Amino acid sequence: MKYSKQATVAYAGALGKEECLEPLNDFIIREGYSEGDLGFVADDELIDMDCVEHIIASYEKRSPSKSMDSSFIADNDEVVFMEFRFNYQNLKNLDRQKLIDKVKGSTIALSNPTNLHKKYYFVFNSNLKQQAISRLNRMNPMIPQNYIAVDMKDVMDLFFSPETPSTHPSS
Amino acid sequence: MTKTPDINIVVDKFRAVEHADIAINGITVVAGENGSGKSSISKLLYFLYRTVAGYDNIVKSKLLYDLRDVAQLLDIMFQEYRTSETSDIKEGNRRYSLTLRKSLLESDHLEIEVYKWLEAINIVENYYKDSENNKINPIKQNRIYRILLDILKPKEHELNMTESFEALRIFVQEQFSLAQTNIRNRPTSIFIEELIELFSKEDLPQKFEVLEYGSPIVALDSEQLSIPYNIQNAIYIDSPIIFYGDGSNNEHWDDLLELMQKPSNENSNIANLINTEIIKGQVTADDSIYATEGYKFLRNDGQIFNLLDVATGIKSFSILQLLLKNGSINEKTLMIIDEPESHLHPQWIIEYARIVVLLNKHLGVKFFLATHNPDMVSAIRYISEKEGTLEKVNFYLAEQSDEKFKYNYKSLNTDIEPIFASFNIALERINQYGI
Numbered sequence: 001m002k003y004s005k006q007a008t009v010a011y012a013g014a015l016g017k018e019e020c021l022e023p024l025n026d027f028i029i030r031e032g033y034s035e036g037d038l039g040f041v042a043d044d045e046l047i048d049m050d051c052v053e054h055i056i057a058s059y060e061k062r063s064p065s066k067s068m069d070s071s072f073i074a075d076n077d078e079v080v081f082m083e084f085r086f087n088y089q090n091l092k093n094l095d096r097q098k099l100i101d102k103v104k105g106s107t108i109a110l111s112n113p114t115n116l117h118k119k120y121y122f123v124f125n126s127n128l129k130q131q132a133i134s135r136l137n138r139m140n141p142m143i144p145q146n147y148i149a150v151d152m153k154d155v156m157d158l159f160f161s162p163e164t165p166s167t168h169p170s171s
Numbered sequence: 172m173t174k175t176p177d178i179n180i181v182v183d184k185f186r187a188v189e190h191a192d193i194a195i196n197g198i199t200v201v202a203g204e205n206g207s208g209k210s211s212i213s214k215l216l217y218f219l220y221r222t223v224a225g226y227d228n229i230v231k232s233k234l235l236y237d238l239r240d241v242a243q244l245l246d247i248m249f250q251e252y253r254t255s256e257t258s259d260i261k262e263g264n265r266r267y268s269l270t271l272r273k274s275l276l277e278s279d280h281l282e283i284e285v286y287k288w289l290e291a292i293n294i295v296e297n298y299y300k301d302s303e304n305n306k307i308n309p310i311k312q313n314r315i316y317r318i319l320l321d322i323l324k325p326k327e328h329e330l331n332m333t334e335s336f337e338a339l340r341i342f343v344q345e346q347f348s349l350a351q352t353n354i355r356n357r358p359t360s361i362f363i364e365e366l367i368e369l370f371s372k373e374d375l376p377q378k379f380e381v382l383e384y385g386s387p388i389v390a391l392d393s394e395q396l397s398i399p400y401n402i403q404n405a406i407y408i409d410s411p412i413i414f415y416g417d418g419s420n421n422e423h424w425d426d427l428l429e430l431m432q433k434p435s436n437e438n439s440n441i442a443n444l445i446n447t448e449i450i451k452g453q454v455t456a457d458d459s460i461y462a463t464e465g466y467k468f469l470r471n472d473g474q475i476f477n478l479l480d481v482a483t484g485i486k487s488f489s490i491l492q493l494l495l496k497n498g499s500i501n502e503k504t505l506m507i508i509d510e511p512e513s514h515l516h517p518q519w520i521i522e523y524a525r526i527v528v529l530l531n532k533h534l535g536v537k538f539f540l541a542t543h544n545p546d547m548v549s550a551i552r553y554i555s556e557k558e559g560t561l562e563k564v565n566f567y568l569a570e571q572s573d574e575k576f577k578y579n580y581k582s583l584n585t586d587i588e589p590i591f592a593s594f595n596i597a598l599e600r601i602n603q604y605g606i
Contacts, residue, residue, distance in 0.1 A: 057306050130591030137598040145602060 003159040005044055007073035012047050015110070020051035028123075028152065032086035032159055035126060038156045046070040050080070051105045062107075065105035067100060068120070074159065078117040082107055082155070085124050090134055096139045099147060117169060119131040119146045121158075176565075178537075185376035186211045189572040191580035195505070197531045198538045202590045203569025207578040209541035213215055213407065213507045216539060217423060218369055219381060219389060220405035220505055222362045222398050228352050231362060234350040236286070240322045241343060242268050247318065248295040251268035253310050281354070286346040286348050289340055296336040336569050346365050357396045362389070369422075402537060403503035406430065406494065410583040411514055414466060414479055414603040427490070432465070435496035441529055442495035445488050446471070453496075454478055454489040465492075483514035491526060502535030503553055512544035524550030532560045543597060545594045552587050561585055568593060 012021050021032075024044045049067045058063040068081040083102060085091065103120050107113070124132045130151035152157070176194035183190050187208035193199060222229060235242075245268040271291060275284045299315065319335040323342060328577060330338055353361060366375055381389040381399075388397035407423040435456065436531050446453045450468075457465040466478035467486060494500045511527070512520045524547055530536040542548060548566070555561045568589050569578040583589055 036498045108274070127586060127588050130595055131545075132548065133595050133598065134591050137595070137602075 001074045001076050001078070001159070003044065004075040006072050007075070007077060008045060008047065008075070011073045011079070012058070015052065017047065017055060020035075020048045020055070021045045022048050022051075027086060030070065031084035032129050033084070033125075033152060034086070035152060039154055040156065040160055046072050046082070049109065053105060053109045065108070067109060068102050068106040071106065071110070072159075074117065076117050078119040079113050080112060080121070080159070082121045082123055085122055085132070087130075091124065091128050092137070094132065094135050094139075096141070096143050099143065103147075105122075114138065119148050122147065122149050123155055124149055124151055126153060129154075141169040176382075177206075177384065179380075179382040179385070180212070180214065180216060180228075181378060181380040181382070182212060183378035184372065185215070185379065186370075187576060187578050188212060189574065189577040190577050191567075192582070193539075193567055193580060194565050194582070195537055195539060195563060196556065197560060198527060198540065198551060198564045199567065200265050200542045200548060200564070201539070201567045201569065201580065202543065202548060202593065203567075203578060203580075204571075204593075205543075206576070207569035207571075209569065210409070210509055212421075213409070213509055213539065213541055214369065215376070215379060215403050216364075216409040216505070217507050218363065218365055219379075220399070220402055221363050221426070221437040223357075223389065223399055224402070226357060226361070226396065227279075228276070229365070230350050230353045231278075231281075233361075234281075235272060235275055237317060238343065239344050240318075241339065243273070243294075244315070244318050244322065245291050245295060248298060248315060251298075251315070255386070258473070269443055272374075281347055285344060285529075288343050292336060292340055292343065299336075350427070356394075357398075359389070359393055359396050360392060362396055363391060369393055403506045404499075405505040406499065407507045407509075408490055408511075409589050411483050411490065413490070414486055430499050431490065431493045431497070433497040433499060435493065437496050437498040439495040441526060441533065442492045444529070445492045445495075445526060447524075449519065450485045450488045450492075451486075454492055456493060456497075480512065481507075484516060485520050487511070487515060487523065488512070488519075491530075497508060500530065500534065500536055504538060505537045506530075507539045508547050509541045510543060511540060512542060512547045517546055520546045521550045521554075523547070525550065525554050528554045528558050529558065531555075531563065532558050543594075545591060547588050548587050548594075552585065556585075566590060 002049060007020060008019075010104045011062055012018050015157070020079075022045060023042065024040050024046050025042060027046050027048070047070060049071055053067040066100055068083045070082045070083075071079055071085070081103060083099075085094075099122070109118060122132065122136070129149055129151040136147055136149050176196050178195040178391070179211065180191065180193045182188050182193075185208065188211060191208075191212060191542070193212070203209055203213070249267055268291070271284075271287055274287065275281075277339055278284050299312065316332060316335065319332075319339060320330065323335060323338045342559075363375070376391065379389075379391045380387055383397075383399060383401055386454055387393070387568065388399055389447070392563065406427065408427065409423070413424050442453075449471075452468055452470040455467050455469065457467060466474045466489070468478045468481045468489065470476065478486060491500075506527075508527075511523050515523060527538055528551065531538060540547070540551070551564065552566070555564045564585055566583040566585065566587055567580045568583055570581050571577070572579045581589070
């Protein structure tokens with residue numbers, strides 16, 4: 001299962017939210033990524049889910065709900081959610097209910113799609129990934145197991161590299 | 172230029188440890204699987220500092236041990252001395268050898284102590300020779316003569332009584348002379364003897380070296396032990412169960428129990444913090460024949476409990492509280508703590524870590540912690556950062572070497588991710604069960 005630019009752009013168009021498309025490289029830098037170039041293709045784009053939520057909230061005259069940072073469409077047509085947590089403070093503030101609300105908010109924003117990928121990805125700097133995995137797994141009450149902590153290297157291996165190595169978190 | 176660590180411990184080929192080069196600047200945290208040699212390093216470290224810091228005492232204890240038969244002979248002879256003198260003098264005589272032994276352990280001047288022992292031998296020799304007054308009957312005289320020969324074990328010819336007492340004086344002088352030489356020269360052999368007693372001869376490290384500011388102060392292959400500057404005493408805590416451990420035959424437990432029974436008169440902010448913010452009470456050590464029954468936990472609501480009856484977590488903090496209150500912990504102390512998280516609720520694991528960081532920050536206490544707990548690792552890492560002491564914190568992970576059951580200790584500085592990667596293997600296993 002890999003990222004599909006064509007399907008992602010088409011999905012944004014179908015939502016009427018083309019303005020929410022943003023190049024992946026720009027997106028992650030805006031979110032605070034600073035671990036160097038992993039070789040993402042320059043014009044691969046993500047859908048900014050905050051942008052989507054703000055447009056909907058504005059239209060519905062309500063405050064924006066919590067949302068995941070981004071989504072894209074994979075080559076099997078599934079919608080994949082990704083939240084970026086590159087700052088140290090983001091590890092500190094890992095709140096179970098907030099994470100669940102973000103997934104819920106973005107799912108509603110996309111009108112409860114039936115093709116939602118079963119795993120939700122939370123992307124950390126590689127020097128915090130293992131600690132994030134530990135925190136997610138040891139939350140009490142437990143957070144569902146489909147909330148997955150990864151780093152950008154995992155994201156590349158999972159969705160953007162030609163072949164999926166066997167060692168990364170399963171997609 | 173990288174700053175040289177205050178202390179470096181280098182261990183090669185010792186039990187499960189293939190290689191370890193571990194820095195101690197403030198707080199050193201070691202993580203690794205069971206059986207990776209963490210406790211072996213802890214014990215090595217403890218007995219090293221116990222030896223080098225208490226070197227003179229160890230030599231004196233060994234001297235006393237070597238003189239044990241002489242002391243017993245003196246006791247026997249004073250007891251046998253039938254005298255018409257007053258009971259006060261008899262009482263004085265009875266205490267003579269006890270006073271000699273106590274004085275030897277407490278004295279810094281063995282050259283004076285030796286004369287006290289020689290004088291005691293002179294006294295008993297005179298008793299012995301005083302047969303005219305029949306102070307010792309012939310049967311008893313013979314027994315004493317046989318004991319003398321047993322102590323001296325003359326090889327070439329049978330000694331007569333006069334020769335025996337002279338030989339006894341020479342024997343005592345030689346033992347004192349050897350002890351004085353050992354105190355002067357601080358031979359490493361004394362430490363090696365301690366290690367052999369602890370681990371057995373075949374089980375010694377191939378290499379064990381301690382460096383202070385980059386300069387070796389201890390090495391098994393060097394002749395002398397230097398005097399350490401940075402660490403003057405080590406305290407080894409491996410279980411709060413110690414309070415049940417009177418007569419445990421665990422030397423480090425006995426040492427700790429003895430330390431905890433020192434009178435408490437220090438006012439410690441951190442001991443107070445343990446009282447007010449964590450265990451909500453304080454521990455006192457009463458004078459008692461049965462030391463472990465002498466600890467009382469005075470809860471802040473006025474209730475008093477025998478410490479043995481309170482939660483084990485409270486005992487963990489009680490050890491720190493007692494040691495702080497009686498002044499046993501200071502800037503020259505190395506606290507070696509195996510799995511400090513044992514028996515603690517997760518919330519108290521964080522509090523324990525906080526106390527460790529504060530003791531390091533405010534009192535300069537150094538720590539060597541071996542842990543299996545992610546919260547302990549995290550808490551030490553991030554509380555130190557918040558308190559501005561992270562540069563003195565070092566993390567290590569025991570990684571399996573090419574050889575099965577052998578581990579190399581990898582320096583992580585302040586990066587705890589590899590430790591979490593190793594802890595997270597357990598989470599993967601749990602997830603396999605679909606929990």
